[in-house]
Amino acid sequence: MLQRHTLGSIPPKPHTTHYVDGKLMMEQCMTREGFDGPFSILYFKVPPTDECATEPASIAGYCPVEAVKEQPVHRRHVRTQDLKGGGDFLHARRTLLINDDIHIGVAKVTEAARDFFSNGDGDECFFAYDCSGKVESIYGWLPFRKYDYVIVPHGTPYRIHLEGNTGTLLYFEGRPELGIPRNFRNAYGQLTMFAPYSHRDFRMPQELLEFDRGLHGDPPYRLVVKRGDQMTVHLFDHFPHEVVGWDGFVYPMAFNILDYQPKTGQIHLPPTSHITFAGKGFVVCSFVPRMVDYHEKSIPCPYGHASVDCDEILYYVEGNFTSRKGIESQSISLHPMGIPHGPHPGTYEKSVGTKRTDELAVMCDTFKPLRLTTVADGIEDKDYHLTWAKGQMAK
Ligand SMILES: [Fe+2]
Numbered sequence: 001m002l003q004r005h006t007l008g009s010i011p012p013k014p015h016t017t018h019y020v021d022g023k024l025m026m027e028q029c030m031t032r033e034g035f036d037g038p039f040s041i042l043y044f045k046v047p048p049t050d051e052c053a054t055e056p057a058s059i060a061g062y063c064p065v066e067a068v069k070e071q072p073v074h075r076r077h078v079r080t081q082d083l084k085g086g087g088d089f090l091h092a093r094r095t096l097l098i099n100d101d102i103h104i105g106v107a108k109v110t111e112a113a114r115d116f117f118s119n120g121d122g123d124e125c126f127f128a129y130d131c132s133g134k135v136e137s138i139y140g141w142l143p144f145r146k147y148d149y150v151i152v153p154h155g156t157p158y159r160i161h162l163e164g165n166t167g168t169l170l171y172f173e174g175r176p177e178l179g180i181p182r183n184f185r186n187a188y189g190q191l192t193m194f195a196p197y198s199h200r201d202f203r204m205p206q207e208l209l210e211f212d213r214g215l216h217g218d219p220p221y222r223l224v225v226k227r228g229d230q231m232t233v234h235l236f237d238h239f240p241h242e243v244v245g246w247d248g249f250v251y252p253m254a255f256n257i258l259d260y261q262p263k264t265g266q267i268h269l270p271p272t273s274h275i276t277f278a279g280k281g282f283v284v285c286s287f288v289p290r291m292v293d294y295h296e297k298s299i300p301c302p303y304g305h306a307s308v309d310c311d312e313i314l315y316y317v318e319g320n321f322t323s324r325k326g327i328e329s330q331s332i333s334l335h336p337m338g339i340p341h342g343p344h345p346g347t348y349e350k351s352v353g354t355k356r357t358d359e360l361a362v363m364c365d366t367f368k369p370l371r372l373t374t375v376a377d378g379i380e381d382k383d384y385h386l387t388w389a390k391g392q393m394a395k
Pocket residue numbers: 271305312335341
């Protein structure tokens with residue numbers, strides 16, 4: 001939702017005839033916030049409204065999602081490296097943390113993409129932990145690479161093809177939205193020079209999706225729709241996702257975390273100075289390799305804090321995590337609101353005098369408490385919260 005983008009053929013004016021090869025194309029307006037928000041207008045070869053049957057669907061660990069019944073308030077460590085893989089980009093999803101505003105999970109993909117999927121509950125943001133691939137959607141093909149964030153607007157029929165059909169995706173479902181914070185834009189919608197990225201850093205679909213029997217197979221064509229945390233399969237006699245052209249402000253886009261321009265201060269800046277995306281009730285932040293605080297007496301390690309109105313999760317990707325021990329790549333820590341947290345013993349002192357950090361991590365702060373799901377409960381390091389105490393250092 002950065003700027004108007006267009007692909008393929010569209011008529012000079014919206015809501016007018018558009019004939020291709022003598023056939024009237026079916027216009028579909030993809031609108032947000034009723035008809036007041038950003039929108040795109042697409043021209044379908046076959047109406048996307050003519051499903052011939054529907055049937056219910058579910059994916060254990062994803063939809064419906066189940067929160068643990070009792071969750072004591074203390075620091076948590078969810079070891080997603082221990083998560084069992086299985087399935088394509090949709091069926092491999094395992095949601096780990098939830099509240100009304102956001103669902104957070106991991107997909108360990110092991111199979112080629114099958115059904116198209118449309119998430120009606122929220123915009124999705126994937127972080128490609130170790131993989132590259134392509135998003136195939138009604139807006140066309142969007143290639144992505146390792147360490148990309150990929151945002152897919154809610155209501156978009158799409159699939160994700162991973163290179164080699166394998167890889168790990170961290171995902172956020174912003175309910176209903178997730179995108180670029182308003183304060184990174186000027187009054188004209190352009191990203192300001194103070195934003196941590198520029199328009200040049202974002203990639204959009206460049207090639208339209210065309211029906212290919214070898215790729216898409218024979219009917220019925222299946223579209224899995226999620227809305228209200230229920231899934232329904234829509235079955236079509238005709239391939240329903242072929243678009244001859246579109247324009248607008250709504251489309252998937254990709255952004256690499258290493259293109260994020262971090263801010264560094266003379267003394268330590270708060271973690272939310274690394275905001276990348278935001279939605280209702282949450283922010284997503286990127287910690288990337290950077291120079292650290294340069295005051296002669298600065299302590300580059302994050303200070304202890306009790307951010308009393310936020311739950312904070314951190315997904316560790318790569319590098320030295322200056323403030324934590326016992327945490328490994330793919331770990332998710334959850335530091336809940338209302339209690340203090342800070343660096344592990346020893347890391348605070350050790351950071352004095354360091355000049356740069358190579359850490360790579362994705363953070364999410366939420367204003368409503370996050371609940372662990374039953375899947376997260378099964379891969380939790382249950383003693384993590386005790387590892388701050390002397391003599392009980394992390395494993
Ligand atoms: Fe924190």
